Amino acid sequence: MHHTDICIAGAGIIGLSLALELHRRGLSVTVLDQGTPLAEASTAAAGMLAASDPDNPASLRPLADLSLSLYPAFLDRLHALSGTQVPFHTRATLQSHADASGETFSPEALSKILPQLKPRNHHFTLIDEHSLEPRNLAAALLAAVKSTSIDLHTSTQVLAAQSIGDSVELHTTRGTFHAAKFINCTGAWATHSSLAPGLAVAPKKGQMLAVAIPSTLSLPLVVRTHGMYIVPRTTGPNAGRAIIGATIEDVGFDKIVHLADIAHLRALAADLIPALADAPQLEVWAGLRPSTPDELPFLGPAPDARNQFIAAGHYRNGILLAPATAHVIAQILTGEPSAIDLSAYSPMRPLPATAIAH
Numbered sequence: 307m308h309h310t311d312i313c314i315a316g317a318g319i320i321g322l323s324l325a326l327e328l329h330r331r332g333l334s335v336t337v338l339d340q341g342t343p344l345a346e347a348s349t350a351a352a353g354m355l356a357a358s359d360p361d362n363p364a365s366l367r368p369l370a371d372l373s374l375s376l377y378p379a380f381l382d383r384l385h386a387l388s389g390t391q392v393p394f395h396t397r398a399t400l401q402s403h404a405d406a407s408g409e410t411f412s413p414e415a416l417s418k419i420l421p422q423l424k425p426r427n428h429h430f431t432l433i434d435e436h437s438l439e440p441r442n443l444a445a446a447l448l449a450a451v452k453s454t455s456i457d458l459h460t461s462t463q464v465l466a467a468q469s470i471g472d473s474v475e476l477h478t479t480r481g482t483f484h485a486a487k488f489i490n491c492t493g494a495w496a497t498h499s500s501l502a503p504g505l506a507v508a509p510k511k512g513q514m515l516a517v518a519i520p521s522t523l524s525l526p527l528v529v530r531t532h533g534m535y536i537v538p539r540t541t542g543p544n545a546g547r548a549i550i551g552a553t554i555e556d557v558g559f560d561k562i563v564h565l566a567d568i569a570h571l572r573a574l575a576a577d578l579i580p581a582l583a584d585a586p587q588l589e590v591w592a593g594l595r596p597s598t599p600d601e602l603p604f605l606g607p608a609p610d611a612r613n614q615f616i617a618a619g620h621y622r623n624g625i626l627l628a629p630a631t632a633h634v635i636a637q638i639l640t641g642e643p644s645a646i647d648l649s650a651y652s653p654m655r656p657l658p659a660t661a662i663a664h
């Protein structure tokens with residue numbers, strides 16, 4: 307029998323960032339993962355901190371901006387605990403827009419920023435945005451967690467959570483745990499089990515590839531269109547590779563990579579930057595984004611379940627949103643006023659009727 311202040315299901319970036327924040331505030335924290343920490347979406351990601359992506363829903367902005375403001379302190383804390391500095395790889399993004407309204411670059415101006423870009427029918431603007439390598443982040447985050455008294459259990463699947471009196475009883479594949487409060491951070495799996503009945507989180511598969519950037523190409527920034535992005539790694543062991551992503555597919559929990567989809571992504575990238583057409587392929591993979599019907603995360607008390615909370619459904623932006631998620635959920639759990647209005651992220655918010663059936 308295990309007793310703890312807080313029990314978190316899911317050791318992805320959301321669960322572990324939250325565990326660190328709650329531990330910092332003096333609470334005892336246990337984290338349970340059905341597999342290996344940080345082996346799912348959180349290390350499949352491209353690593354863009356894309357608060358200004360025009361494909362984000364407008365209501366994501368306050369949470370995204372809060373997260374950007376917390377990112378430097380988050381990385382400093384990981385550095386202090388783990389000894390590992392997580393560097394930014396890019397500090398700007400060329401973002402394409404569907405039309406030429408607003409401030410877009412002329413082909414001449416674009417050719418100064420990225421001479422080998424063929425804009426075709428895209429209209430680009432330059433966005434002040436950073437990216438990092440999620441695998442660096444994952445290594446530092448895990449080392450940081452392990453440097454604390456946070457109790458991390460791998461290969462421990464939470465099967466059910468039951469509110470009893472002032473605590474929550476968690477039934478797992480490795481026995482029963484008791485906690486004063488339980489938080490479901492199981493990403494794409496958040497409503498797959500009986501942990502959050504009635505909520506709609508569903509996996510959206512993303513396939514990606516990594517290529518070696520040809521020596522003839524200088525690629526210091528991210529290039530992003532509506533259907534594709536190219537994210538260079540500029541420092542560390544992966545420097546010199548570019549990530550090309552990503553499909554968005556509704557195919558359940560399937561993570562199989564299809565070479566035809568990879569070839570299509572490569573063709574989209576090569577259309578914009580022809581030098582990428584023959585760049586040696588280094589790796590392919592797929593991950594499962596935790597999506598919600600309105601593409602906003604669920605953050606707050608779980609419906610009809612005392613002392614149970616949910617922090618899941620970060621869809622395409624979980625790397626960006628981790629520091630703010632940890633911050634606002636910790637504020638809720640410790641009774642502090644929230645830094646931002648959380649009503650748009652309430653697990654009880656009304657959702658598009660067609661999507662709740664999941």
Ligand SMILES: Cc1cc2nc3c(=O)[nH]c(=O)nc-3n(C[C@H](O)[C@H](O)[C@H](O)COP(=O)(O)OP(=O)(O)OC[C@H]3O[C@@H](n4cnc5c(N)ncnc54)[C@H](O)[C@@H]3O)c2cc1C
Pocket residue numbers: 315316317318319320321338339340341342343344345346347348349350351352353354355356462463464465491492493494495496499511512513514551552592593594595596617618619620621622623624625626627
């Ligand atoms: C291809 C792709 C590209 C992306 N690019 C970006 C990007 O550029 N920028 C960005 O910000 N975001 C990006 N994302 C999104 C981001 O990766 C996710 O939003 C984020 O990783 C979600 O984190 P998480 O901790 O909720 O989920 P996960 O990392 O999936 O972790 C969930 C954990 O819960 C565990 N679990 C599940 N069920 C149970 C259970 N019953 N009991 C115990 N443990 C359980 C799993 O084993 C897993 O470890 C991308 C995602 C993909 C797939």
